Amino acid sequence: MNTxxxxxxxxxxxxxxxxxxxxxxxxxxxxxxxxxxxxxSVQSLFWLIERQKAEKTEIDHEERLMEKISLKKEKGLHxxxxxxxxxxxxxxxxxxxxIIYFNTNEKPVPPAKYSPEEIQLxxxxxxxxxxxxxxxxxxxxxQLYHLQKFEPALHTLAKNLSxxxxxxxxxxxxxxx
Amino acid sequence: xxAKEFCKQVLPLQDKIFRLAKKFFNSVDDADDAVQEVFHxxxxxxxxxxxxxxxxxxxxxxxxxxCLDTIKAKKHHVTQLNLEHDIAxxxxxxxxxxxxDELVTVFKLLNELPELQRTIFxxxxxxxxxxxxxxxxxxxxxxxxxxxxxxxxxxxxxxMIAIQxxxxxxx
Numbered sequence: 001m002n003t004x005x006x007x008x009x010x011x012x013x014x015x016x017x018x019x020x021x022x023x024x025x026x027x028x029x030x031x032x033x034x035x036x037x038x039x040x041s042v043q044s045l046f047w048l049i050e051r052q053k054a055e056k057t058e059i060d061h062e063e064r065l066m067e068k069i070s071l072k073k074e075k076g077l078h079x080x081x082x083x084x085x086x087x088x089x090x091x092x093x094x095x096x097x098x099i100i101y102f103n104t105n106e107k108p109v110p111p112a113k114y115s116p117e118e119i120q121l122x123x124x125x126x127x128x129x130x131x132x133x134x135x136x137x138x139x140x141x142x143q144l145y146h147l148q149k150f151e152p153a154l155h156t157l158a159k160n161l162s163x164x165x166x167x168x169x170x171x172x173x174x175x176x177x
Numbered sequence: 178x179x180a181k182e183f184c185k186q187v188l189p190l191q192d193k194i195f196r197l198a199k200k201f202f203n204s205v206d207d208a209d210d211a212v213q214e215v216f217h218x219x220x221x222x223x224x225x226x227x228x229x230x231x232x233x234x235x236x237x238x239x240x241x242x243x244c245l246d247t248i249k250a251k252k253h254h255v256t257q258l259n260l261e262h263d264i265a266x267x268x269x270x271x272x273x274x275x276x277x278d279e280l281v282t283v284f285k286l287l288n289e290l291p292e293l294q295r296t297i298f299x300x301x302x303x304x305x306x307x308x309x310x311x312x313x314x315x316x317x318x319x320x321x322x323x324x325x326x327x328x329x330x331x332x333x334x335x336x337m338i339a340i341q342x343x344x345x346x347x348x
Contacts, residue, residue: 014334016327020305041338044279048287051280052303057195059209061216062188068213069220070180 001029003036010042178223187216190236193304197237200299201244203288211247215240230313237314241296286336294329301326 009026012018018026029035030046114122191212198211218239219226229235287295293315300306300314312319 014327014330016301016323016330020301020307023302023305041341042334044283045333045337048280048283049302052196052299055196055199056192057209057212058205059212061191061209061212062184064213065184065188065216065220066180068217069183 001025003039006039010039180220183220183223186232187219187236190233191216193233194236194240196303197240197296197299198244200295201241201248207247211240211243214243218243230310234310234313237300241314245292282340283333283337286333289336290329290332294325294332297322297326298329 006026006029009018009022013023013026027046027050030039030043031050035043194212194215195208198215199205199208202208202211215236219232219236222239226232226235229238287298290298296315297311300311301308306314308319308322311322315322
């Protein structure tokens with residue numbers, strides 16, 4: 001490839017219009033020692049690219065990777081399975097416990113047997129309790145007698161009102177005979 | 178997919194992942210750590226692999242994201258001294274080039290590029306990927322990829338010429 005063609009390619013290269021193949025041609029051209037002087041200004045760019053293309057990792061990544069993922073996989077799966085197993089057992093146990101708990105609580109309490117003395121004692125105590133309650137209740141109602149005072153007052157009010165009525169009627173008659 | 182099958186698929190990508198990670202960290206050790214991290218991430222997401230055009234594209238997406246996250250988290254900083262060492266070492270082992278300094282200069286210029294342009298330049302010029310593949314990896318338009326690549330290449334050319342003119346005048 002002559003210098004003219006290289007110049008054209010180089011112009012295309014800086015406009016990013018070259019293909020990968022054309023860029024390979026350019027790079028291999030610039031690896032030569034005997035290039036035209038006016039093209040030397042960009043030579044080191046292609047040297048650097050060539051150098052970077054050749055860079056390689058020097059570590060055995062396969063060994064490290066296999067160690068990492070095969071360990072992780074087994075350990076991870078094992079732990080996961082164990083976790084799922086344990087949690088399902090726990091859930092079942094909880095379910096049974098709750099069924100037993102609620103069933104025993106809902107069963108009606110069977111009527112117990114009491115002796116006649118106990119029944120009598122219970123009767124007396126219940127009566128006493130009820131008496132106590134009614135006593136307190138009566139105390140409250142006894143205060144209601146004050147309501148009786150309303151009745152005479154209402155009577156007087158009614159009397160006075162009828163008097164007023166009559167007076168108004170009288171006044172009306174006098175004005176409109 | 179067994180661990181063995183997985184290894185067979187991803188191991189050929191180790192150098193590509195290494196090189197891309199090295200672009201970010203400028204350190205061999207960090208790049209090797211990144212390779213392991215990326216492999217492990219691929220393993221945990223191996224069900225997603227089929228939804229990408231290629232395993233290579235998926236691996237490079239994971240690599241870039243991993244590098245960006247790591248740099249963000251650690252505020253990763255690389256001294257220029259390391260860069261020069263790296264270049265000097267790799268050159269001394271190969272053909273004797275006229276000027277190592279020139280290579281170091283270009284290397285520094287590449288590092289001055291914004292992350293996106295530098296990544297595009299790397300994927301195209303070093304890895305030789307097509308615009309469509311780069312566009313998928315960076316989830317952007319192929320035309321935008323081309324524009325950014327042109328910008329990156331021109332930036333380097335202009336800076337190189339400017340530096341050479343300056344040195345010429347000084348001599």
